[in-house]
Amino acid sequence: xxxxxxxxxxxxxxxxxxxxxxxxxxxxxxxxxxxxxxxxxxxxxxxxxxxxxxxxxxxxxxxxxxxxxxxxxxxxxxxxxxxxxxxxxxxxxxxxxxxxxxxxxxxxxxxxxxxxxxxxxxxxxxxxxxxxxxxxxxxxxxxxxxxxxxxxxxxxxxxxxxxxxxxxxxxxxxxxxxxxxxxxxxxxxxxxxxxxxxxxxxxxxxxxxxxxxxxxxxxxxxxxxxxxxxxxxxxxxxxxxxxxxxxxxxxxxxxxxxxxxxxxxxxxxxxxxxxxxxxxxxxxxxxxxxxxxxxxxxxxxxxxxxxxxxxxxxxxxxxxxxxxxxxxxxxxxx
Amino acid sequence: xxxxxxxxxxxxxxxxxxxxxxxxxxxxxxxxxxxxxxxxxxxxxxxxxxxxxxxxxxxxxxxxxxxxxxxxxxxxxxxxxxxxxxxxxxxxxxxxxxxxxxxxxxxxxxxxxxxxxxxxxxxxxxxxxxxxxxxxxxxxxxxxxxxxxxxxxxxxxxxxxxxxxxxxxxxxxxxxxxxxxxxxxxxxxxxxxxxxxxxxxxxxxxxxxxxxxxxxxxxxxxxxxxxxxxxxxxxxxxxxxxxxxxxxxxxxxxxxxxxxxxxxxxxxxxxxxxxxxxxxxxxxx
Numbered sequence: 328x329x330x331x332x333x334x335x336x337x338x339x340x341x342x343x344x345x346x347x348x349x350x351x352x353x354x355x356x357x358x359x360x361x362x363x364x365x366x367x368x369x370x371x372x373x374x375x376x377x378x379x380x381x382x383x384x385x386x387x388x389x390x391x392x393x394x395x396x397x398x399x400x401x402x403x404x405x406x407x408x409x410x411x412x413x414x415x416x417x418x419x420x421x422x423x424x425x426x427x428x429x430x431x432x433x434x435x436x437x438x439x440x441x442x443x444x445x446x447x448x449x450x451x452x453x454x455x456x457x458x459x460x461x462x463x464x465x466x467x468x469x470x471x472x473x474x475x476x477x478x479x480x481x482x483x484x485x486x487x488x489x490x491x492x493x494x495x496x497x498x499x500x501x502x503x504x505x506x507x508x509x510x511x512x513x514x515x516x517x518x519x520x521x522x523x524x525x526x527x528x529x530x531x532x533x534x535x536x537x538x539x540x541x542x543x544x545x546x547x548x549x550x551x552x553x554x555x556x557x558x559x560x561x562x563x564x565x566x567x568x569x570x571x572x573x574x575x576x577x578x579x580x581x582x583x584x585x586x587x588x589x590x591x592x593x594x595x596x597x598x599x600x601x602x603x604x605x606x607x608x609x610x611x612x613x614x615x616x617x618x619x620x621x622x623x624x625x626x627x628x629x630x631x632x633x634x635x636x637x638x639x640x641x642x643x644x645x646x647x648x649x650x651x652x653x654x655x656x657x658x659x660x661x
Numbered sequence: 662x663x664x665x666x667x668x669x670x671x672x673x674x675x676x677x678x679x680x681x682x683x684x685x686x687x688x689x690x691x692x693x694x695x696x697x698x699x700x701x702x703x704x705x706x707x708x709x710x711x712x713x714x715x716x717x718x719x720x721x722x723x724x725x726x727x728x729x730x731x732x733x734x735x736x737x738x739x740x741x742x743x744x745x746x747x748x749x750x751x752x753x754x755x756x757x758x759x760x761x762x763x764x765x766x767x768x769x770x771x772x773x774x775x776x777x778x779x780x781x782x783x784x785x786x787x788x789x790x791x792x793x794x795x796x797x798x799x800x801x802x803x804x805x806x807x808x809x810x811x812x813x814x815x816x817x818x819x820x821x822x823x824x825x826x827x828x829x830x831x832x833x834x835x836x837x838x839x840x841x842x843x844x845x846x847x848x849x850x851x852x853x854x855x856x857x858x859x860x861x862x863x864x865x866x867x868x869x870x871x872x873x874x875x876x877x878x879x880x881x882x883x884x885x886x887x888x889x890x891x892x893x894x895x896x897x898x899x900x901x902x903x904x905x906x907x908x909x910x911x912x913x914x915x916x917x918x919x920x921x922x923x924x925x926x927x928x929x930x931x932x933x934x935x936x937x938x939x940x941x942x943x944x945x946x
């Protein structure tokens with residue numbers, strides 16, 4: 328019951344958080360002293376032209392009225408038209424969402440698969456050569472600029488070794504669209520050729536995203552295991568003659584992973600952040616490339632749309648993490 | 662005596678010493694860039710005859726697409742990196758810390774509202790909001806700094822707010838209030854010194870994060886306009902010359918890596934000394 332209560336209270340906060348996000352992004356793009364009308368019309372526009380355009384776009388109304396309109400538009404899913412693709416922005420974003428989701432989810436899976444075992448082994452074999460190596464790599468992983476790492480991986484694996492495709496998401500048309508996630512779709516329609524192509528294309532961008540995330544997970548898992556392993560109840564289980572492997576599985580991991588799970592929520596935000604830049608390097612047709620194209624075209628509305636969508640994604644994901652957290656660690660649910 | 666022991670412990674920590682050395686290297690590079698660079702005028706000049714030369718005895722790190730010496734540009738780029746990191750993080754601190762302190766001390770609905778606002782800021786990745794701001798303002802170093810400060814202050818407000826709230830119930834704060842100390846005095850002389858170590862540790866790591874974000878903005882074309890030797894932009898420019906000009910991206914990439922590594926290692930080392938409650942490895946940002 329308490330868990331339900333927590334989830335409900337989070338859901339109640341979901342609406343004002345998103346509303347606040349819309350307001351902040353709106354204010355940022357309106358209060359800042361640049362005149363979008365002048366920018367759109369160029370320097371040679373006459374005063375009369377500027378005024379006419381201002382009325383046409385609704386910039387002559389008070390800020391509060393503009394904000395109310397903006398809210399109405401966002402609620403009805405109308406984010407304006409993209410200068411880049413000449414299509415409605417929400418349509419563009421919806422079409423690109425699966426690509427970004429697939430990339431970030433594979434990256435999260437990869438970083439967990441790498442990070443947790445390495446963190447546990449590193450803690451269990453503390454101060455061994457392996458532990459030192461893992462720590463050096465994980466400290467370095469947090470200091471590398473993601474876009475630079477992406478280019479180095481491209482250089483090595485795609486250009487020099489030819490082991491992976493240089494960019495894009497798939498060869499050919501891709502599998503029958505069901506979920507929009509190519510890996511899932513090609514499994515559902517049992518299209519092995521598409522599956523192979525999708526996997527080989529996602530390998531490098533996902534690895535780029537996963538490495539810094541794995542570094543964070545290693546650090547937290549290692550610290551968590553070290554803390555638990557010295558606790559009284561683990562000492563007690565050992566003293567009772569429980570085999571060490573079982574102690575690790577049953578008692579150490581569960582408690583050590585609590586802080587790691589919280590981190591995974593934060594990591595999703597970092598991954599989306601890095602995805603913006605990484606997608607550009609790999610020509611991955613997701614939200615990130617859309618954002619960058621919009622920046623290059625100075626497309627205000629598209630960038631506002633992107634910001635709102637990304638914010639919503641992260642808020643939703645954090646909610647899921649909170650729920651997962653409450654299942655692993657019931658203490659937190661008041 | 663206590664601080665001397667702390668310094669000794671810090672110097673014994675090889676990682677922290679390495680971090681300090683890397684940051685000193687950055688500062689030296691920035692301050693003495695005109696003296697250290699082999700071709701100081703190459704920040705703006707170009708010599709198309711020398712374009713895309715691999716590293717040799719004249720251009721130690723090679724030349725870029727304009728034929729400018731990469732080493733000189735990297736050294737001058739250190740100035741931009743330092744300016745962005747110190748001013749942006751500094752501004753965020755100056756704004757965020759007092760707000761968190763006052764909100765945490767007084768509480769009430771206004772503080773609650775303030776915390777909600779900072780939650781909203783924190784709900785979105787820093788770079789996404791920073792992109793929106795920097796794009797609206799137009800590409801320049803000042804605007805990158807402004808965008809990073811606007812998006813970073815809520816982090817400090819949150820941190821200081823939480824620490825202040827927990828300290829407010831401590832006996833030493835209560836007794837200071839009972840002795841008639843003004844709220845101002847309690848905040849500045851009793852609470853702030855006790856949360857200073859948490860702030861210092863996170864400032865160091867925040868510098869690294871900020872440098873990475875600023876480089877990403879530069880990479881996306883939102884940073885200083887050319888010919889400014891901004892590291893992120895240099896990497897973006899080098900993209901079309903891969904795989905032939907491998908050295909072009911290598912130099913600025915390693916520069917970013919060394920600096921961020923320096924701040925991260927320093928932050929870890931400071932945490933061990935200043936914040937013994939938290940063991941190394943906990944707390945990424």
